[in-house]
Amino acid sequence: MDFILSEDHIMMRDSAREFADKRLKDIAEELDANATMPDELLAETGELGYFGLLAPEEYGGLEVDTLSYALVIEEIARKCAGLAITISVQNSLVIKALQAYGTDEQKEKYIPGLAAGEIIGSYCLSEPDAGTDAGSLKTTAILDGDHYVFNGTKSWVTSAKWAKVFLVFCLTNPEAGSKGISCILVEPGTEGMNLGAQEKKMGLKCSDTREVSFIDAKVPKGNLLGEENKGFKIALSLLNNGRVGVAAQSLGIAQAAYDEALSYSKERKQFNQPICNFQAIQFKLADMAMRIDAARLMTYRAAVFNDAEERYSKEISMAKLFASETANWVANQAVQIHGGYGYVKEYPVERYFRDARVTEIYEGTSEAQRIVISRDLLKD
Numbered sequence: 001m002d003f004i005l006s007e008d009h010i011m012m013r014d015s016a017r018e019f020a021d022k023r024l025k026d027i028a029e030e031l032d033a034n035a036t037m038p039d040e041l042l043a044e045t046g047e048l049g050y051f052g053l054l055a056p057e058e059y060g061g062l063e064v065d066t067l068s069y070a071l072v073i074e075e076i077a078r079k080c081a082g083l084a085i086t087i088s089v090q091n092s093l094v095i096k097a098l099q100a101y102g103t104d105e106q107k108e109k110y111i112p113g114l115a116a117g118e119i120i121g122s123y124c125l126s127e128p129d130a131g132t133d134a135g136s137l138k139t140t141a142i143l144d145g146d147h148y149v150f151n152g153t154k155s156w157v158t159s160a161k162w163a164k165v166f167l168v169f170c171l172t173n174p175e176a177g178s179k180g181i182s183c184i185l186v187e188p189g190t191e192g193m194n195l196g197a198q199e200k201k202m203g204l205k206c207s208d209t210r211e212v213s214f215i216d217a218k219v220p221k222g223n224l225l226g227e228e229n230k231g232f233k234i235a236l237s238l239l240n241n242g243r244v245g246v247a248a249q250s251l252g253i254a255q256a257a258y259d260e261a262l263s264y265s266k267e268r269k270q271f272n273q274p275i276c277n278f279q280a281i282q283f284k285l286a287d288m289a290m291r292i293d294a295a296r297l298m299t300y301r302a303a304v305f306n307d308a309e310e311r312y313s314k315e316i317s318m319a320k321l322f323a324s325e326t327a328n329w330v331a332n333q334a335v336q337i338h339g340g341y342g343y344v345k346e347y348p349v350e351r352y353f354r355d356a357r358v359t360e361i362y363e364g365t366s367e368a369q370r371i372v373i374s375r376d377l378l379k380d
Helices: 007-024 028-034 039-047 066-079 081-101 104-116 174-180 231-237 239-267 279-306 313-343 349-360 366-378
Strands: 120-124 140-144 147-158 163-171 181-186 193-195 209-220
Touching: 007 066, 028 081, 028 349, 039 081, 066 081, 066 239, 066 279, 081 104, 081 120, 081 147, 081 163, 081 231, 081 239, 081 349, 104 120, 104 163, 120 147, 140 163, 147 163, 147 181, 163 231, 174 181, 181 209, 181 231, 231 239, 239 279, 239 313, 239 349, 279 313, 313 349, 313 366
Parallel strands: 120 163
Antiparallel strands: 140 147, 147 209, 163 181, 193 209
Protein backbone atom coordinates (compact mmCIF):
# COMPACT_ATOMS: atom_id res chain seq x y z
CA MET A 1 0.00 0.00 0.00
CA ASP A 2 3.04 2.25 0.31
CA PHE A 3 2.93 2.98 -3.40
CA ILE A 4 0.67 5.98 -2.84
CA LEU A 5 2.34 7.16 0.37
CA SER A 6 5.23 9.59 0.57
CA GLU A 7 8.08 9.19 3.06
CA ASP A 8 6.35 11.73 5.31
CA HIS A 9 3.12 9.74 5.16
CA ILE A 10 4.93 6.52 6.03
CA MET A 11 6.73 8.20 8.94
CA MET A 12 3.44 9.58 10.26
CA ARG A 13 1.75 6.19 9.96
CA ASP A 14 4.61 4.28 11.58
CA SER A 15 4.86 6.74 14.49
CA ALA A 16 1.15 6.39 15.19
CA ARG A 17 1.40 2.61 14.92
CA GLU A 18 4.26 2.56 17.43
CA PHE A 19 2.29 4.71 19.86
CA ALA A 20 -0.78 2.49 19.48
CA ASP A 21 1.20 -0.72 19.97
CA LYS A 22 3.19 0.49 22.95
CA ARG A 23 0.63 2.66 24.73
CA LEU A 24 -2.85 1.50 23.77
CA LYS A 25 -2.68 -2.23 23.06
CA ASP A 26 -2.41 -3.34 26.69
CA ILE A 27 -4.96 -0.91 28.14
CA ALA A 28 -7.70 -0.90 25.50
CA GLU A 29 -9.75 -3.59 27.21
CA GLU A 30 -9.48 -1.79 30.55
CA LEU A 31 -10.57 1.51 29.01
CA ASP A 32 -13.57 -0.24 27.49
CA ALA A 33 -14.48 -2.04 30.74
CA ASN A 34 -14.23 1.15 32.81
CA ALA A 35 -15.85 3.35 30.13
CA THR A 36 -13.32 6.06 30.73
CA MET A 37 -10.15 7.61 29.38
CA PRO A 38 -7.43 8.75 31.81
CA ASP A 39 -6.42 12.39 31.76
CA GLU A 40 -2.79 11.34 31.37
CA LEU A 41 -3.60 9.48 28.15
CA LEU A 42 -5.31 12.55 26.73
CA ALA A 43 -2.32 14.66 27.76
CA GLU A 44 0.13 12.23 26.15
CA THR A 45 -1.92 12.20 22.95
CA GLY A 46 -1.78 15.98 22.93
CA GLU A 47 1.98 16.01 23.45
CA LEU A 48 2.37 13.88 20.33
CA GLY A 49 0.44 16.48 18.35
CA TYR A 50 -2.47 14.23 17.44
CA PHE A 51 -5.09 16.64 18.72
CA GLY A 52 -3.65 19.28 16.42
CA LEU A 53 -3.05 17.27 13.26
CA LEU A 54 -5.14 19.62 11.11
CA ALA A 55 -4.48 22.81 13.07
CA PRO A 56 -2.38 25.52 11.38
CA GLU A 57 1.29 25.66 12.30
CA GLU A 58 0.93 29.30 13.34
CA TYR A 59 -1.31 28.11 16.17
CA GLY A 60 0.94 25.24 17.21
CA GLY A 61 -0.63 22.54 15.05
CA LEU A 62 1.05 20.03 12.77
CA GLU A 63 -1.01 21.16 9.75
CA VAL A 64 -0.67 17.83 7.95
CA ASP A 65 -2.70 16.87 4.91
CA THR A 66 -5.88 14.85 5.24
CA LEU A 67 -4.17 11.63 4.19
CA SER A 68 -1.66 11.91 7.05
CA TYR A 69 -4.56 12.60 9.40
CA ALA A 70 -6.42 9.52 8.12
CA LEU A 71 -3.33 7.34 8.57
CA VAL A 72 -3.05 8.38 12.22
CA ILE A 73 -6.76 7.77 12.88
CA GLU A 74 -6.53 4.32 11.26
CA GLU A 75 -3.56 3.27 13.37
CA ILE A 76 -5.04 4.57 16.63
CA ALA A 77 -8.36 2.85 15.85
CA ARG A 78 -6.61 -0.50 15.40
CA LYS A 79 -5.96 -0.48 19.14
CA CYS A 80 -8.49 1.96 20.61
CA ALA A 81 -11.35 3.18 18.44
CA GLY A 82 -12.64 5.38 21.27
CA LEU A 83 -9.48 7.49 21.34
CA ALA A 84 -9.53 7.59 17.54
CA ILE A 85 -12.95 9.24 17.39
CA THR A 86 -11.94 11.69 20.12
CA ILE A 87 -8.98 12.77 17.98
CA SER A 88 -11.17 12.86 14.87
CA VAL A 89 -13.84 15.16 16.34
CA GLN A 90 -11.19 17.50 17.74
CA ASN A 91 -9.52 17.87 14.35
CA SER A 92 -12.12 17.44 11.65
CA LEU A 93 -15.01 19.28 13.27
CA VAL A 94 -13.90 21.59 16.09
CA ILE A 95 -10.55 22.88 14.84
CA LYS A 96 -11.64 22.95 11.21
CA ALA A 97 -14.73 24.97 12.10
CA LEU A 98 -12.74 27.53 14.08
CA GLN A 99 -10.08 27.73 11.40
CA ALA A 100 -12.60 28.34 8.62
CA TYR A 101 -15.13 30.57 10.37
CA GLY A 102 -13.58 31.95 13.55
CA THR A 103 -12.51 35.51 14.10
CA ASP A 104 -8.82 36.17 14.73
CA GLU A 105 -9.66 36.57 18.42
CA GLN A 106 -11.52 33.24 18.54
CA LYS A 107 -8.72 31.43 16.74
CA GLU A 108 -6.07 32.81 19.07
CA LYS A 109 -8.16 32.00 22.13
CA TYR A 110 -8.96 28.38 21.31
CA ILE A 111 -6.87 26.80 18.54
CA PRO A 112 -3.46 26.76 20.31
CA GLY A 113 -4.96 24.96 23.30
CA LEU A 114 -6.93 22.60 21.08
CA ALA A 115 -3.84 21.79 19.02
CA ALA A 116 -1.82 21.02 22.15
CA GLY A 117 -4.58 18.91 23.67
CA GLU A 118 -4.80 21.31 26.59
CA ILE A 119 -8.36 22.08 25.49
CA ILE A 120 -10.81 19.46 24.27
CA GLY A 121 -13.65 20.63 22.05
CA SER A 122 -17.14 19.24 21.45
CA TYR A 123 -19.40 19.54 18.44
CA CYS A 124 -23.12 19.84 19.28
CA LEU A 125 -25.38 19.33 16.28
CA SER A 126 -27.74 16.39 16.93
CA GLU A 127 -30.77 16.61 19.20
CA PRO A 128 -33.29 14.10 20.59
CA ASP A 129 -35.54 14.74 17.57
CA ALA A 130 -32.93 15.89 15.05
CA GLY A 131 -30.42 13.34 13.79
CA THR A 132 -30.10 12.84 10.05
CA ASP A 133 -32.56 15.71 9.64
CA ALA A 134 -30.19 18.18 11.26
CA GLY A 135 -32.13 21.12 9.86
CA SER A 136 -35.04 20.37 12.17
CA LEU A 137 -33.23 21.13 15.42
CA LYS A 138 -35.17 22.97 18.14
CA THR A 139 -32.54 24.43 20.49
CA THR A 140 -32.92 28.20 20.43
CA ALA A 141 -30.49 31.03 21.12
CA ILE A 142 -32.41 34.28 21.10
CA LEU A 143 -30.45 37.52 21.12
CA ASP A 144 -31.18 39.68 24.15
CA GLY A 145 -28.95 42.71 24.26
CA ASP A 146 -25.32 41.57 24.37
CA HIS A 147 -26.15 37.92 25.02
CA TYR A 148 -27.85 34.95 23.41
CA VAL A 149 -30.28 33.13 25.68
CA PHE A 150 -30.11 29.36 25.10
CA ASN A 151 -32.87 26.82 25.63
CA GLY A 152 -32.87 23.22 24.43
CA THR A 153 -30.99 19.94 24.48
CA LYS A 154 -28.16 18.57 22.33
CA SER A 155 -27.59 14.81 22.03
CA TRP A 156 -24.67 12.46 21.41
CA VAL A 157 -22.05 15.05 22.32
CA THR A 158 -18.61 13.46 22.05
CA SER A 159 -16.01 14.44 24.69
CA ALA A 160 -18.57 16.48 26.66
CA LYS A 161 -17.00 15.52 30.00
CA TRP A 162 -13.62 16.99 29.07
CA ALA A 163 -14.68 19.82 26.76
CA LYS A 164 -13.63 23.40 27.43
CA VAL A 165 -15.48 24.73 24.40
CA PHE A 166 -18.70 23.53 22.76
CA LEU A 167 -19.68 24.40 19.19
CA VAL A 168 -23.47 24.56 19.54
CA PHE A 169 -25.78 24.72 16.55
CA CYS A 170 -28.99 26.47 17.47
CA LEU A 171 -31.90 28.50 16.10
CA THR A 172 -31.27 32.23 16.28
CA ASN A 173 -34.26 32.83 13.99
CA PRO A 174 -36.74 30.01 14.74
CA GLU A 175 -39.22 31.13 12.08
CA ALA A 176 -36.65 30.58 9.33
CA GLY A 177 -36.03 26.87 10.01
CA SER A 178 -32.67 25.66 8.73
CA LYS A 179 -31.98 29.15 7.37
CA GLY A 180 -32.15 30.47 10.91
CA ILE A 181 -29.47 28.22 12.40
CA SER A 182 -26.28 29.68 13.86
CA CYS A 183 -23.18 28.19 15.46
CA ILE A 184 -22.20 29.67 18.81
CA LEU A 185 -19.24 28.89 21.08
CA VAL A 186 -20.24 27.97 24.63
CA GLU A 187 -17.90 27.30 27.53
CA PRO A 188 -18.63 24.88 30.40
CA GLY A 189 -19.70 26.49 33.63
CA THR A 190 -22.13 28.78 31.84
CA GLU A 191 -25.09 29.26 34.18
CA GLY A 192 -28.09 27.31 32.89
CA MET A 193 -25.93 24.80 31.01
CA ASN A 194 -25.90 21.22 32.28
CA LEU A 195 -24.21 17.97 31.24
CA GLY A 196 -26.24 14.77 31.36
CA ALA A 197 -25.03 11.40 32.58
CA GLN A 198 -22.57 9.48 30.44
CA GLU A 199 -24.41 7.44 27.83
CA LYS A 200 -24.20 3.66 28.34
CA LYS A 201 -23.16 2.72 24.83
CA MET A 202 -22.67 -0.59 23.05
CA GLY A 203 -19.16 0.31 21.95
CA LEU A 204 -16.56 3.09 21.99
CA LYS A 205 -17.16 3.13 25.72
CA CYS A 206 -14.04 5.07 26.64
CA SER A 207 -15.15 7.95 24.42
CA ASP A 208 -17.34 10.18 26.58
CA THR A 209 -20.82 10.83 25.18
CA ARG A 210 -23.55 12.86 26.88
CA GLU A 211 -26.51 15.16 26.43
CA VAL A 212 -25.96 18.89 26.97
CA SER A 213 -28.97 20.94 27.99
CA PHE A 214 -29.64 24.66 28.31
CA ILE A 215 -32.22 26.50 30.39
CA ASP A 216 -32.05 30.27 29.93
CA ALA A 217 -28.27 30.06 29.58
CA LYS A 218 -26.69 33.38 28.64
CA VAL A 219 -23.79 33.38 26.18
CA PRO A 220 -22.00 36.54 24.98
CA LYS A 221 -22.93 37.77 21.52
CA GLY A 222 -19.25 37.77 20.57
CA ASN A 223 -19.21 33.96 20.76
CA LEU A 224 -21.03 33.69 17.45
CA LEU A 225 -18.98 31.60 15.01
CA GLY A 226 -19.21 32.92 11.47
CA GLU A 227 -22.34 34.78 10.40
CA GLU A 228 -25.65 34.68 12.18
CA ASN A 229 -28.20 32.34 10.58
CA LYS A 230 -25.47 30.72 8.46
CA GLY A 231 -24.78 27.85 10.84
CA PHE A 232 -26.39 25.15 8.74
CA LYS A 233 -23.94 25.90 5.94
CA ILE A 234 -21.11 25.60 8.46
CA ALA A 235 -22.37 22.18 9.53
CA LEU A 236 -22.69 20.97 5.94
CA SER A 237 -19.23 22.26 5.02
CA LEU A 238 -17.64 20.09 7.72
CA LEU A 239 -19.34 16.83 6.80
CA ASN A 240 -16.62 15.62 4.44
CA ASN A 241 -13.93 16.17 7.08
CA GLY A 242 -15.82 14.08 9.60
CA ARG A 243 -16.64 11.34 7.12
CA VAL A 244 -13.02 10.83 6.16
CA GLY A 245 -12.24 10.45 9.85
CA VAL A 246 -14.95 7.83 10.38
CA ALA A 247 -13.84 5.96 7.25
CA ALA A 248 -10.30 5.80 8.64
CA GLN A 249 -11.58 4.74 12.05
CA SER A 250 -13.65 2.00 10.40
CA LEU A 251 -10.60 0.84 8.49
CA GLY A 252 -8.60 0.53 11.70
CA ILE A 253 -11.33 -1.52 13.40
CA ALA A 254 -11.63 -3.80 10.37
CA GLN A 255 -7.89 -4.37 10.18
CA ALA A 256 -7.71 -5.17 13.90
CA ALA A 257 -10.55 -7.69 13.64
CA TYR A 258 -8.95 -9.35 10.61
CA ASP A 259 -5.54 -9.56 12.29
CA GLU A 260 -7.06 -11.29 15.32
CA ALA A 261 -9.08 -13.70 13.17
CA LEU A 262 -6.07 -14.63 11.04
CA SER A 263 -3.91 -15.27 14.09
CA TYR A 264 -6.61 -17.28 15.86
CA SER A 265 -7.28 -19.41 12.79
CA LYS A 266 -3.64 -20.54 12.81
CA GLU A 267 -3.71 -21.45 16.50
CA ARG A 268 -7.15 -22.97 16.95
CA LYS A 269 -7.26 -26.68 16.15
CA GLN A 270 -10.25 -28.81 15.29
CA PHE A 271 -10.20 -32.31 13.81
CA ASN A 272 -6.46 -32.46 14.53
CA GLN A 273 -5.49 -29.45 12.42
CA PRO A 274 -5.56 -25.64 12.50
CA ILE A 275 -8.91 -24.29 11.33
CA CYS A 276 -7.13 -22.14 8.73
CA ASN A 277 -6.67 -25.37 6.78
CA PHE A 278 -10.40 -25.54 6.13
CA GLN A 279 -11.62 -23.89 2.96
CA ALA A 280 -14.60 -22.32 4.73
CA ILE A 281 -12.20 -20.33 6.93
CA GLN A 282 -9.82 -19.59 4.07
CA PHE A 283 -12.61 -18.06 2.02
CA LYS A 284 -13.68 -15.89 4.93
CA LEU A 285 -10.12 -14.62 5.38
CA ALA A 286 -9.77 -13.97 1.66
CA ASP A 287 -12.98 -11.93 1.53
CA MET A 288 -12.03 -10.01 4.67
CA ALA A 289 -8.63 -9.08 3.26
CA MET A 290 -10.12 -8.10 -0.09
CA ARG A 291 -12.77 -5.81 1.42
CA ILE A 292 -10.26 -4.16 3.73
CA ASP A 293 -7.91 -3.49 0.84
CA ALA A 294 -10.74 -1.95 -1.19
CA ALA A 295 -11.85 0.15 1.79
CA ARG A 296 -8.29 1.37 2.29
CA LEU A 297 -7.97 2.45 -1.33
CA MET A 298 -11.30 4.30 -1.16
CA THR A 299 -10.45 5.94 2.16
CA TYR A 300 -7.03 7.12 1.06
CA ARG A 301 -8.50 8.45 -2.19
CA ALA A 302 -11.18 10.30 -0.23
CA ALA A 303 -8.51 11.81 2.02
CA VAL A 304 -6.56 13.11 -0.98
CA PHE A 305 -9.73 14.43 -2.62
CA ASN A 306 -10.72 16.22 0.60
CA ASP A 307 -7.77 18.57 0.15
CA ALA A 308 -8.71 19.46 -3.43
CA GLU A 309 -10.42 22.73 -4.31
CA GLU A 310 -13.34 20.87 -5.86
CA ARG A 311 -15.90 19.09 -3.71
CA TYR A 312 -15.85 15.32 -3.89
CA SER A 313 -18.80 14.55 -1.64
CA LYS A 314 -19.75 11.45 -3.64
CA GLU A 315 -16.33 9.82 -3.36
CA ILE A 316 -16.04 10.72 0.32
CA SER A 317 -19.50 9.34 1.06
CA MET A 318 -18.57 6.18 -0.84
CA ALA A 319 -15.48 5.76 1.32
CA LYS A 320 -17.36 6.34 4.56
CA LEU A 321 -20.16 3.98 3.52
CA PHE A 322 -17.93 1.19 2.24
CA ALA A 323 -15.39 1.39 5.06
CA SER A 324 -18.04 1.40 7.79
CA GLU A 325 -19.94 -1.50 6.25
CA THR A 326 -16.62 -3.32 5.80
CA ALA A 327 -15.78 -2.81 9.49
CA ASN A 328 -19.10 -4.32 10.54
CA TRP A 329 -18.88 -7.23 8.08
CA VAL A 330 -15.27 -8.06 8.93
CA ALA A 331 -15.89 -7.84 12.68
CA ASN A 332 -18.85 -10.17 12.27
CA GLN A 333 -16.74 -12.68 10.36
CA ALA A 334 -13.98 -12.41 12.96
CA VAL A 335 -16.43 -13.35 15.71
CA GLN A 336 -17.67 -16.25 13.58
CA ILE A 337 -14.14 -17.56 13.07
CA HIS A 338 -13.59 -17.42 16.83
CA GLY A 339 -16.81 -19.34 17.41
CA GLY A 340 -17.97 -19.23 21.02
CA TYR A 341 -14.76 -17.50 22.09
CA GLY A 342 -15.66 -14.55 19.88
CA TYR A 343 -18.70 -13.96 22.07
CA VAL A 344 -16.77 -13.36 25.29
CA LYS A 345 -14.68 -10.41 26.42
CA GLU A 346 -11.55 -12.51 26.80
CA TYR A 347 -11.00 -12.06 23.07
CA PRO A 348 -10.78 -8.55 21.55
CA VAL A 349 -12.98 -9.36 18.53
CA GLU A 350 -15.98 -9.00 20.85
CA ARG A 351 -14.99 -5.35 21.39
CA TYR A 352 -14.28 -4.75 17.71
CA PHE A 353 -17.74 -6.10 16.88
CA ARG A 354 -19.33 -3.59 19.28
CA ASP A 355 -17.09 -0.68 18.29
CA ALA A 356 -17.79 -1.15 14.59
CA ARG A 357 -21.55 -0.80 14.84
CA VAL A 358 -21.74 2.95 15.31
CA THR A 359 -19.59 3.70 12.26
CA GLU A 360 -22.65 3.09 10.08
CA ILE A 361 -24.64 5.59 12.14
CA TYR A 362 -22.68 8.72 13.03
CA GLU A 363 -21.39 11.34 10.59
CA GLY A 364 -24.31 10.35 8.39
CA THR A 365 -25.99 6.94 8.40
CA SER A 366 -25.39 4.43 5.63
CA GLU A 367 -28.79 5.40 4.26
CA ALA A 368 -27.80 9.07 4.19
CA GLN A 369 -24.56 8.23 2.37
CA ARG A 370 -26.53 6.39 -0.31
CA ILE A 371 -28.70 9.47 -0.75
CA VAL A 372 -25.60 11.64 -1.27
CA ILE A 373 -24.12 9.16 -3.73
CA SER A 374 -27.28 8.57 -5.74
CA ARG A 375 -28.10 12.28 -6.01
CA ASP A 376 -24.64 12.90 -7.44
CA LEU A 377 -25.06 10.03 -9.90
CA LEU A 378 -28.44 11.30 -11.08
CA LYS A 379 -27.68 15.00 -11.35
CA ASP A 380 -27.72 16.61 -14.80
